[in-house]
Amino acid sequence: MTDTDSSLDTRHKARMERKKAVVDAAIAAATDKRGVLLVNTGNGKGKSSAAFGVLARALGHGLQCGVVQFVKGRSDTGEEAFFRQQPGVSWHVMGDGFTWDTQNRAADIASARAGWEQARAFLRDPAIGLVILDELNIVLKYAYLDVAEVIADLQARPAHQHVIVTGRAAPDALVEVADTVTDMGATKHAFKAGIAAQAGVEF
């Protein structure tokens, strides 16, 4: 090791000691433990996959989990094939496809309503530790469900239960009551560069 390396190492250690003090203070201040409401929104990739990553994490800690997929009608996704095999997951595909595929507003509303009844069953069940409401933001955007009713049901859930809502264009009222909101921005997207949606990455 050269002198320069040694001096770099010493300065690094001093800088990291200061950083650790800041981080430790923040951790010490964050003591509240309760179910959180996470919202993954924005135009970029990762909203649903982040929810499914947390699903794996929650299963690793032994939580029972419920999933309701709004909008999406396909049942050939890798995530569904994978998680349906896992004990502890109850998976429900409640959509008929994208609104531009169904082109049928009345049918879309009926599907959203049925999806919400399933969601509500999870939100009333204290045995469920994590509920994922995939693409719920889309049905709220189209006003297929009433956002006030949805928020009331979310807020009436068991105190320890975590919920993740995904989809573009999260309504302001939902962002307002959420604990963590991530806006997933598309800096770059392979699809726009002519790369097809591929099994294992996009579905």
Next chain:
Amino acid sequence: MTDTDSSLDTRHKARMERKKAVVDAAIAAATDKRGVLLVNTGNGKGKSSAAFGVLARALGHGLQCGVVQFVKGRSDTGEEAFFRQQPGVSWHVMGDGFTWDTQNRAADIASARAGWEQARAFLRDPAIGLVILDELNIVLKYAYLDVAEVIADLQARPAHQHVIVTGRAAPDALVEVADTVTDMGATKHAFKAGIAAQAGVEF
């Protein structure tokens, strides 16, 4: 159904027909199928969990997957407990903890180097369909690995292999060569509101 509903439904159908034409044209234009490089960066929650969601998705399609966790030294995470039980996943925790915890630059560099050797083994193995390099951006930010060497190894990988790199502050050179880059912005974060990092959600 009222007249108003019926008129709404008709206009909805016409709007969705136009939208479907646009979407279908975009899908028809995206025909390239090959391994993609995804980068999940930004200050918000979801970078690693989105990678682990794609891992579940890839396993659901029968891909063999390799994971290297840089920086993180803990082995009590839900994702590790969960995915270690799954056939098809090779999981390696190669960090010693956050740089402000180790406070030891030489040890951090040695860990990053060892992590990269494991990553390179995956990147040279055509049997691996998906490689996750969790928190790699952090070791690049601290210059513990040479970004040009990392990019050269990424670009020399098998043509069908997908790679996901996570971590704050992705270097510009990596963003440049990536296919999809998501910037996960923290609109809101529970931790800042005094809520502790909780098992099943944050780790």
